[in-house]
Amino acid sequence: MSMPPVSATGTVPMDDRALSSLARGMVGSEVLRIAAEVRAAIASGRDVLNLTVGDFDAREFPVPAPLIAGIQRALAAGHTNYPPSNGIAELRQAVVDFYRRELGIEVPVASVVIAGGARPLIYATYRTLVDPGESVVFPVPSWNNNHYVHLCGARGVPLTVTREHGFHPTPEQIVAALPGARLVALCSPSNPTGTLMRRESLIAICEAIVAENARRAATGDRPVFLMYDQVYWATAFGEAPPLTPTALVPEVMPYTVLIDAISKSLAATGLRVGWAIAHPAVTARLSDLLGHVGAWAPKPEQVATAEFLVDAPAFQAARTDMERRLRERLGVLYRGLARLREQGHPVDAVEPQGTLYLSVRFALQGERCGRTLRSNEDVRRLLLEEAGLAVVPFQAFALPDEDGWFRLSVGATSVAAIERGLSRLEQMLNR
DSSP, X not given: OOOOOOOSSTTXXXXXXXXXXXXXXXXXXXXXXXXXXXXXXXXXXXXXXXOOSSOOOTTTSOOOHHHHHHHHHHHHTTOOSOXXXXXXXXXXXXXXXXXXXXXXXXXXXXXXXXXSSHHHHHHHHHHHHOOTTOEEEEEESOSSHHHHHHXXXXXXXXXXXXXXXXXXXXXXXHHHHOTTEEEEEXXXXXXXXXXXXXXXXXXXXXXXXXXHHHHHHHHTOOOOXXXXXOTTXXXXXXXXXXXXXXXXXXXXXXXXXXXXXXXXXXXXXXXXXEEEEOOHHHHHHHHHHHHHHTOXXXXXXXXXXXXXXXXXXXXXXXXXXXXXXXXXXHHHHHHHXXXXXXXXXXXXXXXXXXXXEEEEEEOOOXXXXXXXXXXXXXXXHHHHHHHOEEOEEGXXXXXXXXXXXXXXXXXXXXXXXXXXXXXXXXHHHHO
């Protein structure tokens, strides 16, 4: 006699009060919420220029063929078991050789730890270096630092940045925030702004961290660390070699955690291979933490990435192709918006510097298209509904100001789609 199905919830009422304080305080990704709304609009048959998620459409940005072939070979060879918690030896050595060749940085293999993309490494860095109640300094807008602060019970010290300084913190802002700070989180080229940190600013910030730690060493206090997210370095336009803290100021190396991955440089967001480079005392604990949560990268992808990174011609070919595709799309978008500005429309954009992203300002607050626009969210909805233009406001990256700035991402769209979207935007603005 078969039993009737049992409901997973039964009749017991449940709400957030049954959950932990951490869970109750979490805020889901605003970018993913907007992306779900956009997918629904596209599924309904609307022509939407989707400039929301920082991802790639494989038809527009294919993963390099040698990397795909390497994964297939690794699978055929039986590399389907657990990898070491800190990454396979071949990939850790490949990262050492890769950084020496491409960035001029010399590190020991013990300084490299591999994980399933940059996200778990960033979270593990927070958990390894920051105790509850300690301060983390980060710019706003920036990607997810406010959420990692919450997950670790830390105290966020957000620094509001401006276009004048390339949407990066100034050395003066960092110096003022260093006393009592445990971690400074920076990203260049930046998500969401797509802008590069200035060489002299990064040098000054690194020197300030070295000086602060010399002062702390004299008093026995724990050091302040710099977490430098550089997953977009290979997409920077004209940067040779790219700016890296430890290459500019070698004395900051013991206090730096470099975060990198193949996700953006190789359009390989779904392959989940990333690495951190830090002092061996730090990477040892990162490895322990990541091992407990099973956040390692899949072994076939690790084997293939190791082969790919040591193939200098293959990497340079992939980087050149990526830059060409990004320049083309960002250029069409930027020039189209500049043309609208020249026509007198309240639109502005920052010239592309790399990454997938363009910082754009739509100063549309007020009466538009028969509705009152009071916030960036109102503007976002207007652009989606009236122009089929899907964008993400800087509020999704912890910026409180309702000043009209948005992130536009071109990784999942074509030049033709961008041109159609610009045409619809012009028609809406003319109305």
